[in-house]
Amino acid sequence: SQTIHQWPATLVQPVGSPLSLECTVEGTSNPNLYWYRQAAGRGLQLLFYSVGIGQISSEVPQNLSASRPQDRQFILSSKKLLLSDSGFYLCAWRVRREDTGELFFGEGSRLTVL
Amino acid sequence: EDQVTQSPEALRLQEGESSSLNCSYTVSGLRGLFWYRQDPGKGPEFLFTLYSAGEEKEKERLKATLTKKESFLHITAPKPExxxxxxxxxxxxxxxxxxxxxxxxxxxxx
Structure with missing residues:
Protein backbone atom coordinates (compact mmCIF):
# COMPACT_ATOMS: atom_id res chain seq x y z
CA SER A 1 0.00 0.00 0.00
CA GLN A 2 1.04 3.58 -0.54
CA THR A 3 2.24 5.80 2.28
CA ILE A 4 3.40 9.39 2.44
CA HIS A 5 5.80 10.80 5.00
CA GLN A 6 6.50 14.39 5.94
CA TRP A 7 9.13 15.80 8.26
CA PRO A 8 9.74 17.54 10.47
CA ALA A 9 6.30 17.45 12.07
CA THR A 10 6.81 20.68 13.99
CA LEU A 11 9.37 23.44 13.81
CA VAL A 12 9.86 26.92 15.19
CA GLN A 13 12.15 29.17 13.18
CA PRO A 14 13.27 32.79 13.52
CA VAL A 15 12.51 35.33 10.82
CA GLY A 16 15.22 35.31 8.17
CA SER A 17 16.29 31.71 8.74
CA PRO A 18 16.19 29.05 6.00
CA LEU A 19 13.61 26.30 5.70
CA SER A 20 13.53 22.78 4.34
CA LEU A 21 10.49 20.52 4.54
CA GLU A 22 10.68 17.06 3.04
CA CYS A 23 8.04 14.70 1.72
CA THR A 24 8.47 11.17 0.41
CA VAL A 25 5.95 8.72 -1.02
CA GLU A 26 6.28 4.94 -0.85
CA GLY A 27 4.50 2.22 -2.76
CA THR A 28 3.89 4.04 -6.02
CA SER A 29 5.85 5.30 -9.00
CA ASN A 30 5.65 8.53 -10.98
CA PRO A 31 3.15 10.23 -8.66
CA ASN A 32 1.95 13.80 -9.05
CA LEU A 33 3.11 15.65 -5.93
CA TYR A 34 1.67 18.75 -4.29
CA TRP A 35 2.49 21.24 -1.53
CA TYR A 36 -0.40 23.02 0.16
CA ARG A 37 -0.40 25.50 3.03
CA GLN A 38 -3.25 25.75 5.50
CA ALA A 39 -3.54 28.97 7.47
CA ALA A 40 -6.20 29.69 10.05
CA GLY A 41 -9.42 30.82 8.41
CA ARG A 42 -8.03 30.55 4.89
CA GLY A 43 -8.41 26.93 3.91
CA LEU A 44 -5.89 24.95 1.88
CA GLN A 45 -3.85 27.00 -0.56
CA LEU A 46 -1.96 25.24 -3.35
CA LEU A 47 1.69 26.32 -3.41
CA PHE A 48 3.45 24.00 -5.86
CA TYR A 49 2.87 20.85 -7.83
CA SER A 50 5.09 18.50 -9.78
CA VAL A 51 4.34 15.94 -12.47
CA GLY A 52 7.89 14.58 -12.67
CA ILE A 53 11.51 14.89 -11.57
CA GLY A 54 12.69 18.47 -11.89
CA GLN A 55 9.27 19.67 -13.07
CA ILE A 56 7.81 22.26 -10.69
CA SER A 57 4.81 24.52 -11.19
CA SER A 58 4.29 27.44 -8.84
CA GLU A 59 0.77 28.60 -8.11
CA VAL A 60 1.38 31.54 -5.81
CA PRO A 61 4.28 34.07 -5.98
CA GLN A 62 5.96 33.94 -2.61
CA ASN A 63 9.04 33.46 -0.52
CA LEU A 64 9.12 29.70 -1.06
CA SER A 65 10.50 27.29 -3.64
CA ALA A 66 10.10 23.59 -4.32
CA SER A 67 12.26 20.88 -5.81
CA ARG A 68 11.80 17.27 -6.84
CA PRO A 69 15.23 15.66 -6.94
CA GLN A 70 13.88 12.10 -7.05
CA ASP A 71 10.67 10.52 -8.33
CA ARG A 72 9.08 10.16 -4.91
CA GLN A 73 10.72 13.04 -3.06
CA PHE A 74 9.35 16.59 -2.86
CA ILE A 75 11.09 19.37 -0.93
CA LEU A 76 9.79 22.78 0.10
CA SER A 77 12.42 25.42 0.84
CA SER A 78 12.99 29.01 1.72
CA LYS A 79 16.19 31.01 1.96
CA LYS A 80 14.77 33.57 4.38
CA LEU A 81 11.55 32.98 6.28
CA LEU A 82 8.95 35.69 6.84
CA LEU A 83 6.39 35.88 9.62
CA SER A 84 3.70 35.29 7.00
CA ASP A 85 5.22 31.89 6.18
CA SER A 86 3.82 30.45 9.41
CA GLY A 87 1.23 27.76 8.82
CA PHE A 88 0.50 24.09 8.40
CA TYR A 89 2.22 22.64 5.34
CA LEU A 90 0.76 19.60 3.69
CA CYS A 91 2.26 17.34 1.06
CA ALA A 92 -0.05 15.26 -1.11
CA TRP A 93 0.19 12.79 -3.97
CA ARG A 94 -2.02 11.44 -6.73
CA VAL A 95 -1.67 8.64 -9.23
CA ARG A 96 0.11 10.32 -12.14
CA ARG A 97 -1.89 8.85 -14.99
CA GLU A 98 -5.04 10.51 -13.69
CA ASP A 99 -5.80 14.14 -14.54
CA THR A 100 -8.18 14.24 -11.63
CA GLY A 101 -8.93 11.99 -8.71
CA GLU A 102 -8.43 12.11 -5.01
CA LEU A 103 -5.30 13.47 -3.39
CA PHE A 104 -3.75 11.62 -0.46
CA PHE A 105 -2.18 13.79 2.20
CA GLY A 106 0.67 13.44 4.64
CA GLU A 107 0.42 14.27 8.32
CA GLY A 108 1.63 17.84 7.80
CA SER A 109 4.41 20.07 9.13
CA ARG A 110 3.52 22.88 11.53
CA LEU A 111 5.80 25.89 10.98
CA THR A 112 5.90 28.81 13.38
CA VAL A 113 8.06 31.78 12.40
CA LEU A 114 8.92 34.12 15.26
CA GLU B 1 -12.73 32.18 -10.84
CA ASP B 2 -13.36 28.67 -9.63
CA GLN B 3 -14.82 28.73 -6.13
CA VAL B 4 -15.84 26.32 -3.42
CA THR B 5 -17.97 27.57 -0.53
CA GLN B 6 -18.88 25.53 2.52
CA SER B 7 -21.56 26.22 5.09
CA PRO B 8 -21.95 26.49 7.94
CA GLU B 9 -18.44 27.34 9.14
CA ALA B 10 -19.12 25.58 12.43
CA LEU B 11 -21.83 23.20 13.60
CA ARG B 12 -22.50 21.93 17.09
CA LEU B 13 -24.69 18.86 17.49
CA GLN B 14 -25.81 16.65 20.29
CA GLU B 15 -25.03 12.97 19.92
CA GLY B 16 -27.75 11.41 17.77
CA GLU B 17 -28.86 14.76 16.26
CA SER B 18 -28.70 14.40 12.48
CA SER B 19 -27.78 17.31 10.20
CA SER B 20 -26.24 18.24 6.86
CA LEU B 21 -23.21 20.16 5.65
CA ASN B 22 -23.27 22.07 2.39
CA CYS B 23 -20.66 22.56 -0.31
CA SER B 24 -21.43 24.76 -3.32
CA TYR B 25 -19.13 25.22 -6.29
CA THR B 26 -18.93 27.43 -9.35
CA VAL B 27 -16.54 25.48 -11.57
CA SER B 28 -18.16 24.36 -14.81
CA GLY B 29 -17.56 20.97 -16.31
CA LEU B 30 -17.26 19.27 -12.96
CA ARG B 31 -14.65 16.52 -12.95
CA GLY B 32 -15.44 15.22 -9.50
CA LEU B 33 -16.30 16.52 -6.05
CA PHE B 34 -14.25 15.26 -3.12
CA TRP B 35 -15.00 15.13 0.60
CA TYR B 36 -12.31 14.92 3.26
CA ARG B 37 -12.23 14.69 7.03
CA GLN B 38 -9.50 16.53 8.94
CA ASP B 39 -8.73 16.01 12.61
CA PRO B 40 -6.85 18.74 14.51
CA GLY B 41 -3.14 18.74 13.70
CA LYS B 42 -3.52 16.03 11.03
CA GLY B 43 -3.61 15.90 7.27
CA PRO B 44 -6.99 15.56 5.51
CA GLU B 45 -8.31 12.03 5.15
CA PHE B 46 -10.15 11.15 1.94
CA LEU B 47 -13.81 10.15 2.36
CA PHE B 48 -15.73 10.21 -0.94
CA THR B 49 -15.65 11.15 -4.59
CA LEU B 50 -18.83 12.05 -6.48
CA TYR B 51 -18.82 12.50 -10.25
CA SER B 52 -22.37 13.11 -11.44
CA ALA B 53 -25.58 14.75 -10.26
CA GLY B 54 -27.74 12.30 -8.36
CA GLU B 55 -24.83 10.20 -7.21
CA GLU B 56 -24.67 9.16 -3.55
CA LYS B 57 -21.93 7.57 -1.46
CA GLU B 58 -22.17 6.25 2.09
CA LYS B 59 -19.71 5.41 4.82
CA GLU B 60 -20.93 4.53 8.29
CA ARG B 61 -22.98 7.55 9.49
CA LEU B 62 -21.99 9.74 6.54
CA LYS B 63 -23.76 10.06 3.21
CA ALA B 64 -22.63 12.41 0.45
CA THR B 65 -24.93 13.56 -2.34
CA LEU B 66 -24.34 15.70 -5.42
CA THR B 67 -26.49 18.06 -7.47
CA LYS B 68 -25.46 20.25 -10.40
CA LYS B 69 -24.22 23.08 -8.20
CA GLU B 70 -23.77 21.70 -4.69
CA SER B 71 -23.08 18.70 -2.54
CA PHE B 72 -24.36 17.73 0.87
CA LEU B 73 -22.72 15.65 3.53
CA HIS B 74 -25.47 14.15 5.67
CA ILE B 75 -24.55 12.96 9.13
CA THR B 76 -27.04 10.56 10.67
CA ALA B 77 -27.08 10.00 14.44
CA PRO B 78 -23.60 11.44 14.91
CA LYS B 79 -21.25 10.35 17.68
CA PRO B 80 -18.54 12.40 19.41
CA GLU B 81 -15.89 10.63 17.31
Whole structure:
Protein backbone atom coordinates (compact mmCIF):
# COMPACT_ATOMS: atom_id res chain seq x y z
CA SER A 1 0.00 0.00 0.00
CA GLN A 2 1.04 3.58 -0.54
CA THR A 3 2.24 5.80 2.28
CA ILE A 4 3.40 9.39 2.44
CA HIS A 5 5.80 10.80 5.00
CA GLN A 6 6.50 14.39 5.94
CA TRP A 7 9.13 15.80 8.26
CA PRO A 8 9.74 17.54 10.47
CA ALA A 9 6.30 17.45 12.07
CA THR A 10 6.81 20.68 13.99
CA LEU A 11 9.37 23.44 13.81
CA VAL A 12 9.86 26.92 15.19
CA GLN A 13 12.15 29.17 13.18
CA PRO A 14 13.27 32.79 13.52
CA VAL A 15 12.51 35.33 10.82
CA GLY A 16 15.22 35.31 8.17
CA SER A 17 16.29 31.71 8.74
CA PRO A 18 16.19 29.05 6.00
CA LEU A 19 13.61 26.30 5.70
CA SER A 20 13.53 22.78 4.34
CA LEU A 21 10.49 20.52 4.54
CA GLU A 22 10.68 17.06 3.04
CA CYS A 23 8.04 14.70 1.72
CA THR A 24 8.47 11.17 0.41
CA VAL A 25 5.95 8.72 -1.02
CA GLU A 26 6.28 4.94 -0.85
CA GLY A 27 4.50 2.22 -2.76
CA THR A 28 3.89 4.04 -6.02
CA SER A 29 5.85 5.30 -9.00
CA ASN A 30 5.65 8.53 -10.98
CA PRO A 31 3.15 10.23 -8.66
CA ASN A 32 1.95 13.80 -9.05
CA LEU A 33 3.11 15.65 -5.93
CA TYR A 34 1.67 18.75 -4.29
CA TRP A 35 2.49 21.24 -1.53
CA TYR A 36 -0.40 23.02 0.16
CA ARG A 37 -0.40 25.50 3.03
CA GLN A 38 -3.25 25.75 5.50
CA ALA A 39 -3.54 28.97 7.47
CA ALA A 40 -6.20 29.69 10.05
CA GLY A 41 -9.42 30.82 8.41
CA ARG A 42 -8.03 30.55 4.89
CA GLY A 43 -8.41 26.93 3.91
CA LEU A 44 -5.89 24.95 1.88
CA GLN A 45 -3.85 27.00 -0.56
CA LEU A 46 -1.96 25.24 -3.35
CA LEU A 47 1.69 26.32 -3.41
CA PHE A 48 3.45 24.00 -5.86
CA TYR A 49 2.87 20.85 -7.83
CA SER A 50 5.09 18.50 -9.78
CA VAL A 51 4.34 15.94 -12.47
CA GLY A 52 7.89 14.58 -12.67
CA ILE A 53 11.51 14.89 -11.57
CA GLY A 54 12.69 18.47 -11.89
CA GLN A 55 9.27 19.67 -13.07
CA ILE A 56 7.81 22.26 -10.69
CA SER A 57 4.81 24.52 -11.19
CA SER A 58 4.29 27.44 -8.84
CA GLU A 59 0.77 28.60 -8.11
CA VAL A 60 1.38 31.54 -5.81
CA PRO A 61 4.28 34.07 -5.98
CA GLN A 62 5.96 33.94 -2.61
CA ASN A 63 9.04 33.46 -0.52
CA LEU A 64 9.12 29.70 -1.06
CA SER A 65 10.50 27.29 -3.64
CA ALA A 66 10.10 23.59 -4.32
CA SER A 67 12.26 20.88 -5.81
CA ARG A 68 11.80 17.27 -6.84
CA PRO A 69 15.23 15.66 -6.94
CA GLN A 70 13.88 12.10 -7.05
CA ASP A 71 10.67 10.52 -8.33
CA ARG A 72 9.08 10.16 -4.91
CA GLN A 73 10.72 13.04 -3.06
CA PHE A 74 9.35 16.59 -2.86
CA ILE A 75 11.09 19.37 -0.93
CA LEU A 76 9.79 22.78 0.10
CA SER A 77 12.42 25.42 0.84
CA SER A 78 12.99 29.01 1.72
CA LYS A 79 16.19 31.01 1.96
CA LYS A 80 14.77 33.57 4.38
CA LEU A 81 11.55 32.98 6.28
CA LEU A 82 8.95 35.69 6.84
CA LEU A 83 6.39 35.88 9.62
CA SER A 84 3.70 35.29 7.00
CA ASP A 85 5.22 31.89 6.18
CA SER A 86 3.82 30.45 9.41
CA GLY A 87 1.23 27.76 8.82
CA PHE A 88 0.50 24.09 8.40
CA TYR A 89 2.22 22.64 5.34
CA LEU A 90 0.76 19.60 3.69
CA CYS A 91 2.26 17.34 1.06
CA ALA A 92 -0.05 15.26 -1.11
CA TRP A 93 0.19 12.79 -3.97
CA ARG A 94 -2.02 11.44 -6.73
CA VAL A 95 -1.67 8.64 -9.23
CA ARG A 96 0.11 10.32 -12.14
CA ARG A 97 -1.89 8.85 -14.99
CA GLU A 98 -5.04 10.51 -13.69
CA ASP A 99 -5.80 14.14 -14.54
CA THR A 100 -8.18 14.24 -11.63
CA GLY A 101 -8.93 11.99 -8.71
CA GLU A 102 -8.43 12.11 -5.01
CA LEU A 103 -5.30 13.47 -3.39
CA PHE A 104 -3.75 11.62 -0.46
CA PHE A 105 -2.18 13.79 2.20
CA GLY A 106 0.67 13.44 4.64
CA GLU A 107 0.42 14.27 8.32
CA GLY A 108 1.63 17.84 7.80
CA SER A 109 4.41 20.07 9.13
CA ARG A 110 3.52 22.88 11.53
CA LEU A 111 5.80 25.89 10.98
CA THR A 112 5.90 28.81 13.38
CA VAL A 113 8.06 31.78 12.40
CA LEU A 114 8.92 34.12 15.26
CA GLU B 1 -12.73 32.18 -10.84
CA ASP B 2 -13.36 28.67 -9.63
CA GLN B 3 -14.82 28.73 -6.13
CA VAL B 4 -15.84 26.32 -3.42
CA THR B 5 -17.97 27.57 -0.53
CA GLN B 6 -18.88 25.53 2.52
CA SER B 7 -21.56 26.22 5.09
CA PRO B 8 -21.95 26.49 7.94
CA GLU B 9 -18.44 27.34 9.14
CA ALA B 10 -19.12 25.58 12.43
CA LEU B 11 -21.83 23.20 13.60
CA ARG B 12 -22.50 21.93 17.09
CA LEU B 13 -24.69 18.86 17.49
CA GLN B 14 -25.81 16.65 20.29
CA GLU B 15 -25.03 12.97 19.92
CA GLY B 16 -27.75 11.41 17.77
CA GLU B 17 -28.86 14.76 16.26
CA SER B 18 -28.70 14.40 12.48
CA SER B 19 -27.78 17.31 10.20
CA SER B 20 -26.24 18.24 6.86
CA LEU B 21 -23.21 20.16 5.65
CA ASN B 22 -23.27 22.07 2.39
CA CYS B 23 -20.66 22.56 -0.31
CA SER B 24 -21.43 24.76 -3.32
CA TYR B 25 -19.13 25.22 -6.29
CA THR B 26 -18.93 27.43 -9.35
CA VAL B 27 -16.54 25.48 -11.57
CA SER B 28 -18.16 24.36 -14.81
CA GLY B 29 -17.56 20.97 -16.31
CA LEU B 30 -17.26 19.27 -12.96
CA ARG B 31 -14.65 16.52 -12.95
CA GLY B 32 -15.44 15.22 -9.50
CA LEU B 33 -16.30 16.52 -6.05
CA PHE B 34 -14.25 15.26 -3.12
CA TRP B 35 -15.00 15.13 0.60
CA TYR B 36 -12.31 14.92 3.26
CA ARG B 37 -12.23 14.69 7.03
CA GLN B 38 -9.50 16.53 8.94
CA ASP B 39 -8.73 16.01 12.61
CA PRO B 40 -6.85 18.74 14.51
CA GLY B 41 -3.14 18.74 13.70
CA LYS B 42 -3.52 16.03 11.03
CA GLY B 43 -3.61 15.90 7.27
CA PRO B 44 -6.99 15.56 5.51
CA GLU B 45 -8.31 12.03 5.15
CA PHE B 46 -10.15 11.15 1.94
CA LEU B 47 -13.81 10.15 2.36
CA PHE B 48 -15.73 10.21 -0.94
CA THR B 49 -15.65 11.15 -4.59
CA LEU B 50 -18.83 12.05 -6.48
CA TYR B 51 -18.82 12.50 -10.25
CA SER B 52 -22.37 13.11 -11.44
CA ALA B 53 -25.58 14.75 -10.26
CA GLY B 54 -27.74 12.30 -8.36
CA GLU B 55 -24.83 10.20 -7.21
CA GLU B 56 -24.67 9.16 -3.55
CA LYS B 57 -21.93 7.57 -1.46
CA GLU B 58 -22.17 6.25 2.09
CA LYS B 59 -19.71 5.41 4.82
CA GLU B 60 -20.93 4.53 8.29
CA ARG B 61 -22.98 7.55 9.49
CA LEU B 62 -21.99 9.74 6.54
CA LYS B 63 -23.76 10.06 3.21
CA ALA B 64 -22.63 12.41 0.45
CA THR B 65 -24.93 13.56 -2.34
CA LEU B 66 -24.34 15.70 -5.42
CA THR B 67 -26.49 18.06 -7.47
CA LYS B 68 -25.46 20.25 -10.40
CA LYS B 69 -24.22 23.08 -8.20
CA GLU B 70 -23.77 21.70 -4.69
CA SER B 71 -23.08 18.70 -2.54
CA PHE B 72 -24.36 17.73 0.87
CA LEU B 73 -22.72 15.65 3.53
CA HIS B 74 -25.47 14.15 5.67
CA ILE B 75 -24.55 12.96 9.13
CA THR B 76 -27.04 10.56 10.67
CA ALA B 77 -27.08 10.00 14.44
CA PRO B 78 -23.60 11.44 14.91
CA LYS B 79 -21.25 10.35 17.68
CA PRO B 80 -18.54 12.40 19.41
CA GLU B 81 -15.89 10.63 17.31
CA UNK B 82 -17.41 12.27 14.22
CA UNK B 83 -16.15 15.63 15.50
CA UNK B 84 -13.71 17.00 12.91
CA UNK B 85 -13.43 19.54 10.13
CA UNK B 86 -15.02 18.38 6.89
CA UNK B 87 -13.56 19.73 3.66
CA UNK B 88 -14.88 19.56 0.15
CA UNK B 89 -12.84 20.12 -2.99
CA UNK B 90 -13.17 20.21 -6.76
CA UNK B 91 -10.64 20.20 -9.60
CA UNK B 92 -10.38 23.53 -11.44
CA UNK B 93 -11.48 23.73 -15.06
CA UNK B 94 -7.81 23.59 -16.01
CA UNK B 95 -5.15 22.09 -13.80
CA UNK B 96 -4.28 19.02 -11.86
CA UNK B 97 -4.73 20.07 -8.22
CA UNK B 98 -7.87 20.45 -6.09
CA UNK B 99 -9.52 23.66 -4.93
CA UNK B 100 -10.67 23.37 -1.33
CA UNK B 101 -13.40 25.08 0.62
CA UNK B 102 -12.60 26.46 4.05
CA UNK B 103 -14.37 23.59 5.73
CA UNK B 104 -17.10 23.00 8.29
CA UNK B 105 -15.96 22.27 11.83
CA UNK B 106 -18.33 19.78 13.41
CA UNK B 107 -18.51 19.29 17.16
CA UNK B 108 -20.64 16.47 18.55
CA UNK B 109 -21.21 16.36 22.27
CA UNK B 110 -22.50 13.43 24.29
Missing amino acids: DSATYLCAVPPEAGTALIFGKGTTLSVSS
